[in-house]
Structure formats: C-alpha cells, structure tokens
Amino acid sequence: EIVLTQSPGTLSLSPGERATLSCRASQSVSSSYLAWYQQKPGQAPRLLIFGASSRATGIPDRFSGSGSGTDFTLTISRLEPEDFAVYYCQQYGSSRLFGQGTKLEIK
Amino acid sequence: QVQLVQSGAEVMQPGASVKVSCKASGYTFTDYYMHWVRQAPGQGLEWMGRINANSGGTNYVQKFQGRVTMTRDTSISTAYMELSWLRSDDTAVYYCARDRELIHGAYGAFDIWGQGTMVTVSS
Numbered sequence: 001e002i003v004l005t006q007s008p009g010t011l012s013l014s015p016g017e018r019a020t021l022s023c024r025a026s027q028s029v030s031s032s033y034l035a036w037y038q039q040k041p042g043q044a045p046r047l048l049i050f051g052a053s054s055r056a057t058g059i060p061d062r063f064s065g066s067g068s069g070t071d072f073t074l075t076i077s078r079l080e081p082e083d084f085a086v087y088y089c090q091q092y093g094s095s096r097l098f099g100q101g102t103k104l105e106i107k
Numbered sequence: 108q109v110q111l112v113q114s115g116a117e118v119m120q121p122g123a124s125v126k127v128s129c130k131a132s133g134y135t136f137t138d139y140y141m142h143w144v145r146q147a148p149g150q151g152l153e154w155m156g157r158i159n160a161n162s163g164g165t166n167y168v169q170k171f172q173g174r175v176t177m178t179r180d181t182s183i184s185t186a187y188m189e190l191s192w193l194r195s196d197d198t199a200v201y202y203c204a205r206d207r208e209l210i211h212g213a214y215g216a217f218d219i220w221g222q223g224t225m226v227t228v229s230s
Contacts, residue, residue, distance in 0.1 A: 035216035037152075044202055044220035045152065056207075056218060088152055092214050095168075096142065096154040 002027050004089055004099035012107040019076040021102045023089035028069045035090045036065055036074045038083075039101075045088065049074065081106075109133035111203050111221035118227045124191040127224045129203030136184035137161040140206035142217055143177060143188045145199040153199075158186060161210055193228045200225050 003026040013019055023034070032052035037045040047056040049065035052072055062077040076083055084106050089099040114128040129141065143155040156167035158177040165177045176189045186203055200223040208215030 031213070033214050033216075037217075039152075044223055045204075045217075046220070047207070047216055047218050050207065050216040050218075056216075090152075090216065092216050094214070096157075096217075098152040098154065100151050 001095065002029065002091055002093075002097055004091060004097055006087075006089055006099035006102045008102060009100075010103045010105060012105050013079055014107045015079050015081055017079050019074075019079055019083070019104055021074040021076075021087055021104070023067075023072040023074070023099050025070045025072070025091060029072075029091045030093050032068055033092045034065075034067070034072050035092055036063075037088045037090065038085050039088065040085045048087075050092075076104075079104075109205075109219050111205065111219055113201075113203060113221040113224045116225040116227070118229065119193050121193055121195065121228055121230055123193050123228075124189055125193060125226050126187055126189040127201050127203075127226070129186045129188075129221050131184045131186070131205070134205075136179075137181055138209050140210060140215075141177075141179070141186040142204045142206060143175075144202045144204055144217070146202070146223075147196070147199040150199075155188070157206070159210060160186065190226075193226075195228050198226065198228045 005024045007022045034052045036049040039045040053065045064075045086101045086103050088101045112130045140157045142157040158165045179186045203221040204217035205219040206215040207218035
C-alpha cells in the first residue's frame with residue numbers, strides 16, 4: 001500500500017510570501033492520480049488540484065501543482081489571508097489514501 | 108447547484124450502529140461514485156470506501172470490512188453509510204464526497220463534499 005508523507009508538518013509564512021508544500025509517495029503514483037485539498041476549521045475539504053497539476057473549477061491561479069512518480073509539490077505563489085489552512089495530498093488510484101496534512105499558519 | 112447535504116449529528120452508545128445519509132442534488136446521481144471519508148477530532152482524513160451509485164457495487168477499506176455498509180436509494184438520490192459495532196475511536200466527522208469522474212471513466216479525485224456529520228460514540 002502506498003504511503004504519502006507530507007512535509008513540513010507546519011509551515012509559518014506571512015501574507016504575500018510563496019508557499020511550497022511537499023508530498024512524497026512510498027511508491028510511484030500511477031498516471032499522476034494525485035490531488036491536493038484545502039481544509040479550513042469546521043469546513044469540509046475543498047479540491048484544489050487533480051492529476052498532479054490541473055486546477056479544479058474556481059481555484060485561483062496562484063495555486064499550482066507539479067511533480068510525478070513519487071514527488072509532488074503544491075505551490076501558492078503569493079499567500080492571501082484566506083489561504084492559511086491545512087492542506088492534504090491524496091493519491092486516487094485503486095485506493096484513495098491521504099497524506100497526514102501540512103498546516104499553513106500565519107507567521 | 109451541485110451539492111451534497113448530510114444528515115445531522117448523532118450521539119451513539121458503544122456497540123450500536125449509526126446510519127448517515129447524503130442527499131445529492133444538481134447532477135445525475137447515478138453517473139458517479141460516492142465516497143465516504145472520516146476525520147477524527149484533530150486528525151487527518153481517512154477514506155472508508157465507495158459505492159457505485161448506479162449498480163450499488165461497493166469497495167470498502169479492509170479496516171472497515173464487516174462493520175461498514177454503503178447503500179443508495181436512486182429514487183431519492185441519496186447515499187447511506189452505516190457503521191456498526193461502534194467504538195469510542197469511531198468518534199469523528201463523516202463526510203460523503205463525489206468522485207469527479209463519470210462511473211465508466213478513469214479514477215477521480217473528490218470534487219463535491221457534504222458538510223459533514225459528527226458522530227460521537229460515548230456511554
């Protein structure tokens with residue numbers, strides 16, 4: 001079974017800065033079936049990125065995804081106040097597994 | 108608009124069963140898989156399994172095999188997740204989430220989520 005490891009566990013940045021979140025898989029993720037979600041307190045997760053690099057409907061272009069195989073990255077080019085949240089990666093092949101999450105907090 | 112609306116919070120005794128509903132609207136219910144995901148307090152997301160909303164076929168995570176049953180009623184566009192033999196560590200928010208790909212397509216991420224149902228297991 002694939003294990004997804006996200007790093008860092010917590011990322012402290014200021015609005016306007018660039019955020020880089022990592023997701024590493026223990027085995028290659030087939031066909032780039034890799035997604036990123038954002039979750040704010042008390043809310044359901046929201047799909048940001050699917051297919052490793054495709055933005056979901058309505059997601060601002062400051063969010064971008066990249067990577068393939070076992071190493072994937074979510075980049076937020078210029079942080080807005082509403083971007084501070086927890087981010088999860090997910091592989092969605094025959095099984096659907098989530099990483100443990102990265103908390104993006106205001107510095 | 109496309110949305111999933113779940114049933115309300117539940118407080119259950121250990122050993123009991125809980126059944127959570129998820130009503131879909133704004134799209135053709137039988138064209139997509141529905142997934143169930145749970146999140147214990149302060150913890151991450153855990154996928155429990157999925158149901159083919161057309162055929163009713165299911166795939167469960169091994170951890171929940173024998174305790175979880177996913178069903179659907181196509182006449183009212185509603186999916187259900189029943190978890191039995193509840194334990195204290197089943198206390199969590201339970202979400203339904205739609206697969207973004209059509210049933211006969213490729214694997215999909217989860218593009219529409221319900222608001223979540225808090226299930227508390229306590230004596």
